[in-house]
Amino acid sequence: MANTKTVVPFTGTAEQEAKLCEVIAAHKGQKGALMPVLQGAQEIYGYLPIEVQKMISNGLDIPLEEIYGVATFYSQFTLNPKGQYKISVCLGTACYVKGAGDIFNRLQEKLGIESGMCTPDGKFSLDACRCIGACGLAPVMTINDEVYGRLTVDDVDTILAKYR
């Protein structure tokens, strides 16, 4: 689930924090300030970990729970960073009937993470997606811009090894 708390250690920089403070200052006191600030924060950090949400809570004087509630309500927000290699498995109808579910499970098992999460070393993130228009190659997954088609469960290990 995309809302699972991240296992990747926070590595925010002072520069990012200064940027976030600017975004907060620009919206502080306005009605409905939280949404644009969350969007800005996600743009700066790529995701919304507890460290960032606490900064927003302090800055806007909004309870942390309220912020977390909004962040987990909208699918545009994520609590997990994207990895150096973004793995996306198509679970659209064609891929699914060709066994994409098994491939997805194998990836979860090999990487030790669930859908929407990122490995602790920041290397791989895993997401499920819908049809990417390559049904002829089903089942399909992408790693960054690379497309892998006609996959079998056994292919997963060899493909991952390339990126390790």
Added chain:
Amino acid sequence: MEKEMVNIKINGMPFSVPKDSTILEAARYAGIQIPTLCYLKEINAIGACRICVVEVKGARSLVAACVYPVAEGMEIITNSKKVQQSRKITLELILSTHKKECLSCVRSGNCELQKLCHDFKVDDEHRYDGNNPEWPKDDSAVHMVRDDNKCILCRRCVAACAKWQGIGVIGPNERGFNTHIACAFEQNLDEVACVSCGQCIVVCPTGAIYEKDQTDEVWAALNDPAKHVVVQTAPSIRATLGEAFGMPVGTNVTGKMAAALRRIGFEKVFDTDLAADMTIVEEAHEFVERVKNGGVLPMITSCSPGWIKYCEHYHPDMIPNLSTCKSPQQMFGATVKTWYAEKMGWDKKDIVVVGVMPCTAKKFEVQRDDEDAAGSGIPDVDIALTTREIARMIDRAGIQFTELPDEEFDSPMGESTGASVIFGATGGVMEAALRTAAEWVGGKPLEQVEFTDVRGTAGIKEASYQIGDLTVNVAVVSGLANAKKLLEQVKSGMKNYHFIEIMGCPGGCVNGGGQPVQPASVRNFVDLKSIRAKALYDADEAKTLRKSHENPALLTIYKEYFGEFGSHLAHRILHTSYTERSRF
């Protein structure tokens, strides 16, 4: 100004109702209580649960009565077949994910969902059974348990926490079928800055939030022949306990309460009021000292453990302003385990002090640091029960509460004054302190003991009194959202006070998080805070002794043990310290 009225029809009958009413309010004029689940006056008008739906002539569909305003000529039908069917289906849908544990549920008998299911004859509890999420029960906090499996997502707790208390540690997480009430990042309650006030408990319509029941621990102590089990009851319990036995709101049951506690088997039935009087003499002494010696001002009262925890989490810079006095509950326990234990020849390790409190934060308070005057490992108070828990004990013991004779507290720690009785209402501590401080500084008996400016249920009250040479500016606050507002004004220098009383719950202890639960149908239409408070002010007026420093038992205790007010020994036994806590 005369209220502007509109003419409407409810179920065919004509009524004239104030223009700014909702349909829900207007229906009360017709003697009709439209059922609600999510609606809570002033803080939770969100029209979400759909139980209050009614037909309005000309409207496209059923409308939510709790948020729909009346208009001239409106025709409303509250009980048609269509309305009843809709409400019944809504109930069945709520039940589809509700953990139906109704036989033993703590709220069985006063559960709002259970009552509605009964009223609407929901005879198939499993009509829409399906996928059922299992939520982990959060019993991490010392004072309460949250069980999302019984939650109906009405958000009344969320509103109480965020709007009354300005805290917001619980709220809806995720969306759709996964929506559930929890803390940020799914942390447990004991990991976040919850102040333990329990306002979420008293507004919950079901058994999803409840105090951590400690009645079995008390029964175990009562059944142990080696233990001396001493009970003390807080000032406000006498004004509310009757409600748990169907008596009208605001009935003073002091005598029946003492009788019931004796019948349960407590060895001594004492009154926290005595310790409230001790709090006043210590606090008034501390205040006079601070004024004389240029100490930190404004001084802020420390009786309310919810407020104390709030201050430690959210305003740690104000800790030096807190009075170092322990709360009455803790002063009482400390005195029992020192002075009284010596007097009785009891081993302090064999004493079990039970507090009956209007408050769930008292459960947190008993296990705080520096609340063990009789020695390390010997807490001043062993168990703090809420009003609801003691009512449960009375029920289990088969005691016919309403038929009991009025009995007295035991001597000597059952003696009290009018000043301590009013501790249970917002403004009561301030008034009691003023009675004593004014008399001490003035050096002559007060002619007028009533300080009425600090009475009433307004969230923030201010007054100025001439005490000796000093014009004392005081403020009285209840509800932590109000406290936040006031503290910000104090910090910015906008307001200048000498003495501030803060109680964590709106209206003070009479409306505490440990008090009997009243359903929304009562809460939304009856002013619980003032009716319960009136019982205390009436009791004060009926007392001959109305000033704390005149309490004869208190004078004996100081003469025999503590010496002067504010003495070194009094400081060691009756005062405490505070800790800075994190906001997250």
